[in-house]
Amino acid sequence: MSAHAPGPADPFDSHDHAHCAATVLRRAEEQALEEGVRLTPVRRRVLEILLESHKAMGAYEVLDRLAAEGFGKQPPVAYRALDFLVEQGFAHRVRRLNAYAACLSDKRDHSPAFLICRGCEQVAEAESPELRAAILALGEAHGFTVERGTVEMLGLCSRCAGKQPE
Amino acid sequence: MSAHAPGPADPFDSHDHAHCAATVLRRAEEQALEEGVRLTPVRRRVLEILLESHKAMGAYEVLDRLAAEGFGKQPPVAYRALDFLVEQGFAHRVRRLNAYAACLSDKRDHSPAFLICRGCEQVAEAESPELRAAILALGEAHGFTVERGTVEMLGLCSRCAGKQPE
C-alpha cells in the first residue's frame, strides 16, 4: 500500500524513502529561497542526515556525522543548524526523546502531534483539528491563553504491535 | 472566586495553599499505605518541597534543598525520590521544563495535560475527555497504539495575561 498520495508519506507505511527524502529536501530549498534564508552546506547536510530515516536523532549523533564529514566538531555547530531547521519548520524537536526529526509536512508553522513508536523508534507527525480544538478549549476553560501546544504520543506502530506479542 | 470545591485547587486561582498542600500530602500518605509502598523521609520531604509552590522544580533544585537539610548530596538521591513520586502518581514530570511538579489530582494513573504559564511559571494540570478522545482517535487513524499521551500547553494564565500588555 505504499501510496504516492499528495500529502507526505506516513513513516510507518512502507514507502519510497529516497523519493520521500528528496521531496522534502527540494521543498526546503524552495522555501528557503522564498523566505530569503540560506540553506547553507551544514544546514542542508543536517537536514539530509535527519532525512536518512524517520528516527529522531540526538544533536550529538548529528554532530558526530558532521565532524566525520569535515564540518565543525563542537556542539554549537549541530545545535545551530538544528535550531535553524526547527525555526524554519524543516525539522521538529521531539522533547520526549531529546531529539530531532525532519518535518515531512508541507505546511509552514504547524505544530503537529508526534507518534513515537517504542518498537522501531520511528516518529510520525500527525495533525488533527479535533485535537487542536480540544487543546484550545481546555485552555479556555481555565482562562489560559495557549501559545504553543505540544502533543507526543508514545506507543507502537501497527507493524511493531504485530511483532511484539505482549 | 477562590473555590473550595471537592476537586483539587486550580493553581492559577488564589487558594488556601497550606490547606491545598496538606490535603495532597495526606492523600499521598494514605495511598502509600494502601499500595504497600513506603513514603520514606526523603520521598516525603521531596513531595513537601514540590508542594511549596505550583512551580515545577528541577531535580537539582530539589537536590540542593535536600542536601541543605542533611540528606544525600548526589543527584541520584533526588532523581530516585522524584522517580518514585512520579511512579506512584504523586508528582508529574514536565518535559518542556525538565522539571517536576506535585500532582494535585486524586486520580491514580492519570496523565493530565499541563498548562504552563510563562509569566508566573506555575503549572496546572487539566483533564479533558475530548482531548483524550482526540489523541486516541488520532492514534487509531494511523494504526498506532497509544500507550502514553503527553500534552503540554505553554502560554499565559489569566492573571499574567492581564498584567503583560503585549
Place this chain on the structure above:
DNA sequence: TTTATTTATGTTATACCGTAACTCGTCAAG
C-alpha cells in the same frame, strides 16, 4: 531471635544535553 532477602540510601564517576562568549571569514552595502 537470628539469618537471609529485599528495599532504600548514599557514594563516585561519568555520560548526555545544551548554551555563553569569543574569533574568524565571507559577502554585500555604502
Place this chain on the structure above:
DNA sequence: CTTGACGAGTTACGGTATAACATAAATAAA
C-alpha cells in the same frame, strides 16, 4: 575600502540524568 551582517568555527562551561557499587535499614524466612 570600510563597515556591518551573518554564518561557522572554537573554548569553556553549565544543566540534566544514569551506571555501578557500597552501606544501612526494613522485612521475611528460618
